[in-house]
Amino acid sequence: MARITASVYTSHVPAIGAAMDLKKTEEPYWQKVFAGYEFSRQWMRDNKPDVVFLVFNDHATAFSLEMIPTFAIGTAAHYKVADEGWGPRPVPDVQGDPDFAAHIAHSVIQQDFDLTIVNKMDVDHGLTVPLSLLCGDAQEWPFKVVPFAVNVVQYPVPSGMRCFRLGQAIRKAVESYDEDLNVQIWGTGGMSHQLQGPRAGLINREWDNAFLDRLIADPEGLAAVPHMEYVQEAGSEGIELVMWLIARGAMADVDGGPKPTLRHRFYHVPASNTAVGHMILENR
Numbered sequence: 001m002a003r004i005t006a007s008v009y010t011s012h013v014p015a016i017g018a019a020m021d022l023k024k025t026e027e028p029y030w031q032k033v034f035a036g037y038e039f040s041r042q043w044m045r046d047n048k049p050d051v052v053f054l055v056f057n058d059h060a061t062a063f064s065l066e067m068i069p070t071f072a073i074g075t076a077a078h079y080k081v082a083d084e085g086w087g088p089r090p091v092p093d094v095q096g097d098p099d100f101a102a103h104i105a106h107s108v109i110q111q112d113f114d115l116t117i118v119n120k121m122d123v124d125h126g127l128t129v130p131l132s133l134l135c136g137d138a139q140e141w142p143f144k145v146v147p148f149a150v151n152v153v154q155y156p157v158p159s160g161m162r163c164f165r166l167g168q169a170i171r172k173a174v175e176s177y178d179e180d181l182n183v184q185i186w187g188t189g190g191m192s193h194q195l196q197g198p199r200a201g202l203i204n205r206e207w208d209n210a211f212l213d214r215l216i217a218d219p220e221g222l223a224a225v226p227h228m229e230y231v232q233e234a235g236s237e238g239i240e241l242v243m244w245l246i247a248r249g250a251m252a253d254v255d256g257g258p259k260p261t262l263r264h265r266f267y268h269v270p271a272s273n274t275a276v277g278h279m280i281l282e283n284r
Ligand code: DHB
Pocket: 012, 013, 014, 015, 059, 189, 190, 193, 195, 237, 240, 272, 273, 274
């Protein structure tokens, strides 16, 4: 059967992708960011999954304000890299896994979560920057990806608790797939940042680090945090962090299994206007 072997969490700041594309990673400002991913890139090579179930948010790229799915699962065979205004990033297209994605859609919908099925979608920095951070410069991405888009852009957004429960449903769905697949689930976006209005530039180190502590040790308690606390404490775009709870909800301990092993934890300010957080949890 398919198994979730690990969950990976990371911010997706677009300027990080630009720093890689423009070969600025050795500059002192960016070196401090990429240093936090050196361990992870080696870990990815040593623990290569077959498929990454990649929870991300689209930034009005694939979905305009004309159509706003709360949860959308990509069931396509491949996804093109979006043009976000400066031309598409020079990174490979993303290969999907239609059979696996269709199975997950079927199982999760039958567990009473309404998913939008997406057979064609371009993917923006929300998905490509995490791939770049974890895989480095690549000719092709070393695994298939099931993109799973969450609306955290246009209110109302899903609660942390709904995201956490959805993660549990995704775990059941993965474990009911017959093929032997090594699956990782990634939660992306965050950490604290606000890009707009009088509080633009807001960063909250203390809140971010408490979020990481609780994500490890008390995910269900963390899931009960209401969306307004994210906005007040972590800025308007800090709400992206609810996506991390989907990945965390899919870990074994939430389903009565052993606690995960913390493989790596990193926090850094600043990257552009944003705090960068990153963590790897392995199932035992
Ligand atoms: C920026 C955009 C994002 O989507 C994000 O998550 C963080 C930062 C930005 O434009 O700087």
